[in-house]
Amino acid sequence: MKATKIFDQGHQWYMFGRDPEKPEGIIDTNQYMVVAGNRALLMDPGGIEVFAPMLGAILHHANVDQITDLFASHQDPDIISSLGLWDQALPNAKLHAPWIWEGFIRHFGMNNIQYVAIPDEGHNISLGSVDFELIPAHYLHASGNFNVYDRKAKILMSGDIGAALESSESPLFVEDFNKHIPKMKMFHQRWMPSNRAKNDWVNRVRELDIEYMAPQHGRIFKGDDVKRFLDWFEALDVGIAVQSEAF
Amino acid sequence: MGYVNLCNVITDFADTTSILYIKQKNLAMTTTHTQQTESKFVALASIAAELYSVMTVAWGVSLAAKNAKVISAQSGEKGRGFQPITEFIDEIAQLAMTGVNEINNEALQLTKIAVTEYRNIDAYHRFDSVREKNSKAQYIKSMTPAMKQVEQNMQLSTKIFKKSLSNLTQLLETMDEYMLSARAIASVSRIVTSNAQEYSNQLKVVADDLDQAASYIKDKLSESYQHLNNVKMQTH
Ligand SMILES: [Fe+2]
Numbered sequence: 001m002k003a004t005k006i007f008d009q010g011h012q013w014y015m016f017g018r019d020p021e022k023p024e025g026i027i028d029t030n031q032y033m034v035v036a037g038n039r040a041l042l043m044d045p046g047g048i049e050v051f052a053p054m055l056g057a058i059l060h061h062a063n064v065d066q067i068t069d070l071f072a073s074h075q076d077p078d079i080i081s082s083l084g085l086w087d088q089a090l091p092n093a094k095l096h097a098p099w100i101w102e103g104f105i106r107h108f109g110m111n112n113i114q115y116v117a118i119p120d121e122g123h124n125i126s127l128g129s130v131d132f133e134l135i136p137a138h139y140l141h142a143s144g145n146f147n148v149y150d151r152k153a154k155i156l157m158s159g160d161i162g163a164a165l166e167s168s169e170s171p172l173f174v175e176d177f178n179k180h181i182p183k184m185k186m187f188h189q190r191w192m193p194s195n196r197a198k199n200d201w202v203n204r205v206r207e208l209d210i211e212y213m214a215p216q217h218g219r220i221f222k223g224d225d226v227k228r229f230l231d232w233f234e235a236l237d238v239g240i241a242v243q244s245e246a247f
Numbered sequence: 248m249g250y251v252n253l254c255n256v257i258t259d260f261a262d263t264t265s266i267l268y269i270k271q272k273n274l275a276m277t278t279t280h281t282q283q284t285e286s287k288f289v290a291l292a293s294i295a296a297e298l299y300s301v302m303t304v305a306w307g308v309s310l311a312a313k314n315a316k317v318i319s320a321q322s323g324e325k326g327r328g329f330q331p332i333t334e335f336i337d338e339i340a341q342l343a344m345t346g347v348n349e350i351n352n353e354a355l356q357l358t359k360i361a362v363t364e365y366r367n368i369d370a371y372h373r374f375d376s377v378r379e380k381n382s383k384a385q386y387i388k389s390m391t392p393a394m395k396q397v398e399q400n401m402q403l404s405t406k407i408f409k410k411s412l413s414n415l416t417q418l419l420e421t422m423d424e425y426m427l428s429a430r431a432i433a434s435v436s437r438i439v440t441s442n443a444q445e446y447s448n449q450l451k452v453v454a455d456d457l458d459q460a461a462s463y464i465k466d467k468l469s470e471s472y473q474h475l476n477n478v479k480m481q482t483h
């Protein structure tokens with residue numbers, strides 16, 4: 001598993017992914033970790049299959065005891081099915097995840113970690129020296145879903161929003177936005193169900209100062225590509241698989 | 248009359264090598280089965296499934312025994328020899344029902360333990376691969392306490408699994424002994440009923456019922472052993 005430091009000013013952001021040993025047939029995912037002093041936050045830690053390479057990669061950058069907080073944007077297996085294993089690796093950690101998914105996520109196995117239910121309007125996660133805002137992104141695509149915003153680093157971890165389906169060898173950053181569109185289009189049209197929810201999110205996120213938009217699949221958007229993404233997404237018609245219209 | 252007394256009555260009739268026979272038969276069967284061994288979980292769930300129908304059969308026997316009691320009471324002097332035997336039959340049917348319940352509970356418990364054990368072994372291997380592949384990682388030592396815990400969990404769940412597996416084996420063996428007794432009682436019944444004159448046919452039916460039920464249950468037990476052997480083959 002490759003680890004890339006994408007921000008390092010007082011606190012550090014790491015992106016993990018592009019695992020050459022990833023088993024065939026499972027979707028490639030990006031996992032993120034922020035280290036702030038003696039604490040760390042792990043975001044969308046991934047599925048069971050990426051647990052070992054992920055933990056291995058983390059140990060090059062942080063102590064396991066440092067990881068006090070986990071965040072799951074939603075309940076999907078590629079996001080958090082590794083929970084039963086993290087539960088044994090980090091028995092004292094907290095998991096911040098949408099309140100509506102608590103009864104579902106617990107099916108992955110959780111005996112030690114504490115579930116912190118995020119209310120619909122979001123809450124902040126504090127790592128002591130840095131605060132993270134949880135931005136509501138419901139229905140994009142899960143009916144309870146959040147992004148993580150770091151105001152200091154100007155990074156928005158956007159979960160499945162901005163995701164692209166491409167090979168695990170692809171570059172980390174979007175280089176040519178227009179060329180990137182075909183890799184994102186179907187994902188957003190098919191997985192995102194609601195134009196109303198989408199536009200509501202776009203308006204909320206336009207208010208934020210974002211330098212990096214970091215999705216859970218595909219590439220990171222930098223600078224102006226963040227604005228390009230918001231414009232493109234706003235204009236996109238989503239929720240297309242309505243039987244009578246689509247087929 | 249308790250089960251111990253009952254055993255004394257039937258000792259002469261019981262084929263004490265029967266359990267060994269089943270074990271040997273199963274060993275032979277599992278050898279041919281090795282190419283397509285069912286998973287541990289399927290095997291354990293199958294034990295409960297096999298024995299589910301035993302409940303109905305045992306209940307039927309208990310009902311027949313109660314009928315037989317009525318018949319032997321009606322037959323007065325002629326049915327006297329048959330009366331204690333109807334008691335035995337009812338008792339053995341009750342034992343079968345309780346026994347099946349216990350077996351089902353243990354099998355269910357064992358399935359749950361098997362899942363926990365599976366998860367703990369899986370966790371151990373995943374943690375171990377982290378240790379193996381990242382021996383030079385700066386913070387690898389911070390994983391030691393969790394690694395130890397995972398190893399302990401694995402060992403503990405394996406221990407509990409083996410204990411429960413041996414409990415289940417024990418329960419199946421006891422049940423098998425009950426069924427041996429049942430078949431012996433059926434044989435005794437046939438001899439006794441031949442003196443019951445006009446009731447002898449009705450009583451013979453009860454004895455045959457018992458014999459059939461016992462042999463049906465023995466078959467089911469034998470299939471359960473086969474599943475259990477598959478589980479044991481996958482247990483190290
Ligand atoms: Fe998802």
Ligand SMILES: [Fe+2]
Pocket residue numbers: 076078079159160216217
């Ligand atoms: Fe995803």
